[in-house]
Amino acid sequence: MILEAINISKYYGEFCALKDVSIGIDEGEFVSVIGPNGAGKTTLINVLTGFLKPDAGQVNFRGKDIAGKGPEELSTMGIARSFQLVHIFPELSLINTIKVAIISRQAKGMRLFASLARDKEVHEQALEVAELFGLADLLEETAKNCPQGIKKLLDVASAFALHPEIILLDEPTSGVSTSDKNKIMQVLVDASKKIGIKTVLQVEHDMDIVFSYSDRIIAMQQGKVLADGSPAEVEKNEEVICTVVGQKECFQTFNRIMSMNREERA
Amino acid sequence: MKKTGIVFLLLILAFLLVWPFIGPEYQVYLTLSFFAYSVALLGFNLLFNYTGLLSFGHALFIGVGGYTAAFLTSRFHIPYMEVSILVTILLSGVVAILIGLICVRYIKIYFAMLTLAFGMLFHSFLMKTYHLTGGDEGMSVEQPYLLGMDFSSMDQMAFFSGPYYYYSLGVLILASIAMWRIVHSPFGLCLTSIRDNPDKAEYLGIGIRKYRLLAFIISGCFTGVGGVLLAPITGHMDPGMVFWTHSGDMVFMTLVGGFSNFFGPMLGTVIFITLRDVISSYIEYWRLIFGALLAAIVILSPGGVIEVLTNLFTLIRRKIMAGENAS
Ligand SMILES: Nc1ncnc2c1ncn2[C@@H]1O[C@H](COP(=O)(O)OP(=O)(O)OP(=O)(O)O)[C@@H](O)[C@H]1O
Ligand SMILES: [Mg+2]
Numbered sequence: 040m041i042l043e044a045i046n047i048s049k050y051y052g053e054f055c056a057l058k059d060v061s062i063g064i065d066e067g068e069f070v071s072v073i074g075p076n077g078a079g080k081t082t083l084i085n086v087l088t089g090f091l092k093p094d095a096g097q098v099n100f101r102g103k104d105i106a107g108k109g110p111e112e113l114s115t116m117g118i119a120r121s122f123q124l125v126h127i128f129p130e131l132s133l134i135n136t137i138k139v140a141i142i143s144r145q146a147k148g149m150r151l152f153a154s155l156a157r158d159k160e161v162h163e164q165a166l167e168v169a170e171l172f173g174l175a176d177l178l179e180e181t182a183k184n185c186p187q188g189i190k191k192l193l194d195v196a197s198a199f200a201l202h203p204e205i206i207l208l209d210e211p212t213s214g215v216s217t218s219d220k221n222k223i224m225q226v227l228v229d230a231s232k233k234i235g236i237k238t239v240l241q242v243e244h245d246m247d248i249v250f251s252y253s254d255r256i257i258a259m260q261q262g263k264v265l266a267d268g269s270p271a272e273v274e275k276n277e278e279v280i281c282t283v284v285g286q287k288e289c290f291q292t293f294n295r296i297m298s299m300n301r302e303e304r305a
Numbered sequence: 306m307k308k309t310g311i312v313f314l315l316l317i318l319a320f321l322l323v324w325p326f327i328g329p330e331y332q333v334y335l336t337l338s339f340f341a342y343s344v345a346l347l348g349f350n351l352l353f354n355y356t357g358l359l360s361f362g363h364a365l366f367i368g369v370g371g372y373t374a375a376f377l378t379s380r381f382h383i384p385y386m387e388v389s390i391l392v393t394i395l396l397s398g399v400v401a402i403l404i405g406l407i408c409v410r411y412i413k414i415y416f417a418m419l420t421l422a423f424g425m426l427f428h429s430f431l432m433k434t435y436h437l438t439g440g441d442e443g444m445s446v447e448q449p450y451l452l453g454m455d456f457s458s459m460d461q462m463a464f465f466s467g468p469y470y471y472y473s474l475g476v477l478i479l480a481s482i483a484m485w486r487i488v489h490s491p492f493g494l495c496l497t498s499i500r501d502n503p504d505k506a507e508y509l510g511i512g513i514r515k516y517r518l519l520a521f522i523i524s525g526c527f528t529g530v531g532g533v534l535l536a537p538i539t540g541h542m543d544p545g546m547v548f549w550t551h552s553g554d555m556v557f558m559t560l561v562g563g564f565s566n567f568f569g570p571m572l573g574t575v576i577f578i579t580l581r582d583v584i585s586s587y588i589e590y591w592r593l594i595f596g597a598l599l600a601a602i603v604i605l606s607p608g609g610v611i612e613v614l615t616n617l618f619t620l621i622r623r624k625i626m627a628g629e630n631a632s
Contacts, residue, residue: 088508114510126508128501131494139498142491143510149519152486155494197509 040102041066041205041238042087042118047096049082049262056082057093058262064205067237069228071249073283074259080242081123083259084207087240088120089113114143117204121195121211123242129183133174136182136193137165140200165200171230172196188215192223199230205238206231212245224248246284246293247300250274258283309622314568321474325466333466335582337538339574340473342558345531346570347484348524349555354564355488356520357500358409361417361552362424365404366525368431368547369397370532371446372438375542378447386449386472389533397529398522405521409514412503424552431544443543446536465538473534480527485567487523496520557595561602563609572611 042064049057056079064070072080085091087098089109098105128136141161142148169175172192195211212220231239243249256273258266266279273279280293325333345367352358370393377383408419431438448457451472456464487493498506499513507513536542562573585591606613
């Protein structure tokens with residue numbers, strides 16, 4: 040098991056955002072976390088990546104407790120993430136944004152007098168990542184001037200540039216049109232193959248994407264794990280589908296749409 | 306850097322090289338303050354522009370440099386300028402580590418307030434330890450040896466517009482090159498990433514406190530060296546040098562010149578020093594005029610005077626090019 044949460048609880052004041060949550064991610068898995076708004080998905084990612092300390096429970100990375108380790112340390116250990124609300128460096132160009140990650144990975148950040156522009160190694164690797172994400176034409180563009188979709192990709196691309204062992208993506212396709220969602224997912228899957236990131240955990244609302252890309256699905260509701268299993272198992276779970284999709288009569292509709300999509304692809 | 310930028314810099318440098326021969330003695334003397342403050346602001350702006358931290362107590366480091374020069378030259382009779390500079394770099398570094406360890410835990414207004422507080426603390430320290438520092442009377446700064454050479458036989462004005470002028474210019478050039486390299490290094494990029502989005506930077510493995518602290522230390526050292534350069538010009542160090550209004554002057558110069566441009570603060574020093582000299586000879590309340598000017602610039606051109614000038618320059622160049630194409 041590469042990343043494991045054991046009996047995690049997290050409170051915001053009185054409000055309990057995570058109640059005794061236990062999940063485990065195996066190496067090589069593609070796991071999707073689903074659940075209605077406010078289920079605690081982002082909170083879970085924040086706890087798993089050291090941004091928030093759990094009020095109870097333990098998080099293990101490769102069997103070791105990571106209590107007290109913040110995002111910086113965890114990222115050097117091999118955990119990377121992207122954000123639901125895009126996090127970019129507004130004033131930096133796209134290429135420089137990716138370069139920050141490469142510099143960090145190559146531990147070159149304390150080079151005070153070296154010329155960044157002349158560092159071929161950093162430049163080529165940044166270029167490689169940019170190409171994987173289809174950003175090669177926009178290298179000198181300032182991040183804040185880019186459209187939302189590009190910002191989102193940039194956020195993800197810079198996390199990928201760390202070459203982490205596991206990456207946690209918080210709604211990588213949110214705010215993108217349905218037709219573009221599949222394109223982005225394909226880019227993500229291809230990029231993780233090329234870079235060699237074997238393990239991915241993503242939060243995703245689009246059921247079509249969730250069911251076609253995941254090895255495993257974890258469904259959450261009100262801070263609890265509702266279901267944890269293969270897509271085939273979760274698909275049959277009426278309670279899960281209804282809470283996640285949000286309507287009572289949805290189950291049949293859902294199954295109809297899913298089978299239609301499957302036929303379409305086949 | 307773009308070609309036009311380099312040409313521009315070389316022109317300014319050429320002008321500065323001949324300025325002592327063509328300029329009036331007093332104006333040449335004023336140029337010395339420009340050199341000193343420019344070095345100091347290189348440090349200030351590493352924090353302000355590149356790291357996103359506004360220090361409101363940076364005159365403290367001018368004080369460290371100035372008092373080091375005063376102690377060494379008049380107390381210990383070690384007149385060598387290079388010794389003053391090296392000792393200052395060392396002391397500024399130590400002071401910056403001590404203050405920085407506390408301050409870099411905070412950002413924005415909290416950082417500004419803390420640095421202001423430390424500046425004031427240093428001010429009272431200088432006032433209270435009058436047996437050491439002369440209290441509000443201050444200490445005198447003796448004419449330094451430059452590169453081991455004694456110029457005491459020279460008339461003071463000749464010393465300032467000759468050896469000391471070129472020495473200061475040399476220090477400014479070296480300091481600019483060093484800072485230019487720092488802001489264009491991998492370290493420099495990481496600093497700007499922290500300024501733009503510390504959470505994201507942390508997730509990319511950048512230890513933000515470590516970087517902020519190092520930026521603070523480097524910044525302090527540069528400003529300290531600026532203080533050493535300033536000391537012989539005034540010939541005297543007193544606690545007024547580290548008073549918060551002096552820190553405010555540094556913020557003013559940087560904003561007026563244009564903080565987002567590497568050379569902006571240098572232009573700011575020229576404007577500040579010239580204007581203060583002109584205005585204060587007419588009215589006592591020169592700060593009033595400066596306040597109005599600052600407000601106008603922040604509202605009309607947040608990029609400072611250098612932004613106005615560069616925009617003007619590109620406009621003129623485009624006009625000329627268009628004219629050439631037409632004919
Ligand atoms: N900083 C906070 N302080 C107080 N409450 C919070 C905070 N962050 C989240 N919450 C609450 O905790 C609950 C879980 O939030 P979380 O962001 O983890 O949900 P989510 O599953 O990611 O939802 P969404 O699908 O909208 O992104 C929500 O009810 C939210 O209002
Ligand atoms: Mg969320």
